[in-house]
Amino acid sequence: MNTYKAKIKITLRKGILDVQGKAVEQALHSMDYDIMENVRIGKYVELDITAQNDGQAEEFVREACDKIIANPIVEDYEIEILEQA
Amino acid sequence: MKFGVVVFPGSNCDHDALYATANNVDAESVEIWHKDTQIPSDVSCIILPGGFSFGDYLRCGSIASFSPIMKEVIEFANNGGYVIGICNGFQILTESGLLPGTLLKNESLNFVCKDVHLKVESSNCIYTKELEAGTVLRIPVAHGEGNYYADEETINSLETNNQIIFRYSDSEGNISKEANPNGAINNIAGICNKNGNVLGMMPHPERYSDEILGCNDGVGIFNSILKNIKN
Numbered sequence: 001m002n003t004y005k006a007k008i009k010i011t012l013r014k015g016i017l018d019v020q021g022k023a024v025e026q027a028l029h030s031m032d033y034d035i036m037e038n039v040r041i042g043k044y045v046e047l048d049i050t051a052q053n054d055g056q057a058e059e060f061v062r063e064a065c066d067k068i069i070a071n072p073i074v075e076d077y078e079i080e081i082l083e084q085a
Numbered sequence: 086m087k088f089g090v091v092v093f094p095g096s097n098c099d100h101d102a103l104y105a106t107a108n109n110v111d112a113e114s115v116e117i118w119h120k121d122t123q124i125p126s127d128v129s130c131i132i133l134p135g136g137f138s139f140g141d142y143l144r145c146g147s148i149a150s151f152s153p154i155m156k157e158v159i160e161f162a163n164n165g166g167y168v169i170g171i172c173n174g175f176q177i178l179t180e181s182g183l184l185p186g187t188l189l190k191n192e193s194l195n196f197v198c199k200d201v202h203l204k205v206e207s208s209n210c211i212y213t214k215e216l217e218a219g220t221v222l223r224i225p226v227a228h229g230e231g232n233y234y235a236d237e238e239t240i241n242s243l244e245t246n247n248q249i250i251f252r253y254s255d256s257e258g259n260i261s262k263e264a265n266p267n268g269a270i271n272n273i274a275g276i277c278n279k280n281g282n283v284l285g286m287m288p289h290p291e292r293y294s295d296e297i298l299g300c301n302d303g304v305g306i307f308n309s310i311l312k313n314i315k316n
Contacts, residue, residue, distance in 0.1 A: 016189070016234070017189075017192070017268075019189075019190050019191070019192055019193075019194050019268075020190065020194065023194055068143070068147060068148075068151065069143070071144055071147070071180075071187055073186065073187045073234075073235070073236075074187055074189065074234060
């Protein structure tokens, strides 16, 4: 068995209004950062997992994302699996 | 009949729900701890109360939906048992898959705590059977994530099947953007499942069930449950 670190990036689906992102964008514009737009705010989750290989680790993490870590109705996620030294 | 109010760590409307069902209507009420693994056999309606279960960590209602009692609540509901989720309870119902859709952050980003008007859209479930469709109730809301969202197909199916039970309205029952406190699609404040035995609503009827508060419009919902559940 090996230990891996899973890095999970969760974002609101395209098309879902991101009210936090909108508020931050307005703040940026009020600071004269007109060059910045389309602010989207998400979540970042890190966890350690023991599995036979990286494929199995990703499979378990994906399962956990679908069940609890992300809300598939409105969120997308990306998983990165790194082998622990 | 007996109501069972589930208490999660962070629930804060459990006692209001217990009080309303035991004192404002002619029923009994009992607490059920979230770690319990059995629903008392004499309970015929479960209430998932408002609050901030598990601190609203990760997403509102997400961690509570995996509490041991929820396995029983899901089975109870799937066997036709009556379950009402209020505010955080509604969020727990969507997270556990008993109701479709989800509750997003309020469009204004503000926590909204005020009285709103609700138009009863359907009397097809036991929760509103004693209230005529079109009736307007004054009920308080108190939430930061009450912006009901579901994809177009789900919304269409909710509309077609008369599963939208309450909509935010003005005091005359007019549905408008101004009357919508959180940006919910189609002013949706409460929905039920297809079978009509599971209801989720953001406003708090238990907080307006006692006459002494100056408004007891909420008690109509509990009375309706009481009258229509056969013991």
